[in-house]
């Protein structure tokens with residue numbers, strides 16, 4: 436139930452996309468997003484679709500699984516589409532009541548929806564093919580120049596990995612407590628807003644208590660193993676850029692260059 | 703007599719349609735009579751907890767049916783909700799579900815959800831607290847100030863207070879010391895004798911329940927491997943060992959003695975039974991010329 440909605444779940448695999456360095460994937464995702472926002476017309480969108488499709492095929496993640504990430508946002512996507520459809524100026528091709536539909540409107544709505552959907556699919560591809568630990572390691576390494584400015588990069592990364600590590604645990608725990616209270620007749624599904632908020636108490640109180648208990652235990656466990664921050668700390672799985680990472684980055688840069696040119700010439 | 707609760711070909715898949723899809727239980731046909739005490743044993747991960755959560759409709763089977771008094775419990779939302787009160791389920795480590803300010807209020811949570819009046823609730827709370835051996839003066843304390851064992855008792859009382867027809871307990875004694883274990887089992891048996899309800903006890907340990915149950919159901923890899931009275935089940939000690947379960951020591955001793963030629967019954971699996979049987983044998987031998 437609940438565990439099916441966890442955002443950005445990692446799907447273990449052994450494709451070349453899975454094996455890329457997390458830093459490469461992070462940078463490529465940023466390049467991809469910038470490129471996506473540079474797309475203006477049929478050809479540039481077509482190119483982006485081809486690139487995304489190629490990445491998905493290579494990653495061996497089922498299209499159905501990636502599209503699942505789009506589902507929760509479907510309402511926002513539809514509203515965006517409709518707004519663009521009705522509020523774009525141009526030659527009306529269809530008119531009824533107060534609505535006017537123009538050719539430009541259709542085009543913009545389609546492009547807008549494509550853009551959002553492809554944005555979501557691209558970022559989900561990143562989280563589906565990269566374990567949370569690798570992702571935070573990559574982020575820590577990418578941000579490490581900021582250490583010079585006394586920005587607490589390591590602490591931030593540690594907090595992020597602890598948070599990511601405990602999301603599934605908390606979800607599981609929520610599931611369990613919810614079942615236990617339902618077994619005593621708790622009702623989480625019906626009633627008005629006030630009743631529902633009150634019904635959440637039997638769930639939230641035990642959940643908070645156990646979260647604090649866990650935090651306490653974890654802190655003690657970390658301290659008894661002499662954890663004292665990032666200074667001089669080494670990694671079990673050190674990150675290594677390989678030939679395939681550089682090739683991927685060059686391809687990504689090339690894509691961005693092509694998109695810039697296409698953007699300038701509006702194709 | 704028609705069974706009070708039964709399942710037909712129950713099957714449950716976790717994370718259906720993802721790479722993590724996993725068959726937790728498959729083809730479970732089970733039934734329990736009114737007033738029976740049933741023990742469910744099985745290795746870790748054999749599907750015991752998954753199975754019992756179907757009995758009060760917390761989990762919906764992927765396929766198969768659950769019948770309570772002959773009626774499908776998923777027939778409608780109202781029926782499922784009704785069954786929640788008739789089939790009480792105490793989860794593994796139930797002390798983590800406590801949330802109220804006082805022990806009294808926590809035990810009263812279930813009965814209040816049943817929309818009983820204050821007076822009824824009071825009777826039930828005090829009754830349930832007494833069954834599990836929680837003293838009057840603890841009732842006004844915060845549940846978070848209790849010891850682990852006391853919390854466990856309070857949590858069990860919280861389900862007993864709903865006076866269900868079927869009481870299911872998932873490893874009620876996990877993580878307790880031997881005397882705590884014994885007293886919880888004794889309390890549950892006393893509750894059974896007083897109310898005549900059906901009891902289903904899930905556990906890892908044969909020793910613990912062998913003495914108290916009428917029937918043992920052995921789970922292995924999501925299926926029912928054996929189902930019978932304890933003495934029957936303990937006959938198959940080799941098979942049980944193969945799936946990671948042990949049989950009570952006494953039944954092993956009895957078996958060995960039998961092999962050595964003593965006419966011991968196979969229904970001997972507790973110390974008391976063994977003592978009685980051996981003494982009877984000696985008495986018999988002494989009486990012979």
Ligand SMILES: Nc1ncnc2c1ncn2[C@@H]1O[C@H](COP(=O)(O)OP(=O)(O)OP(=O)(O)O)[C@@H](O)[C@H]1O
Nearest residue numbers: 716717724726744745746747748749750751752753
């Ligand atoms: N919520 C869940 N999501 C996915 N898989 C689950 C979930 N709960 C249990 N499982 C899996 O289903 C199988 C059966 O689990 P279950 O909890 O029913 O076993 P159990 O017999 O109660 O074990 P234990 O004696 O350790 O409590 C296990 O392999 C477990 O990993």
Ligand SMILES: [Mg+2]
Nearest residue numbers: 750751794872
């Ligand atoms: Mg279990």
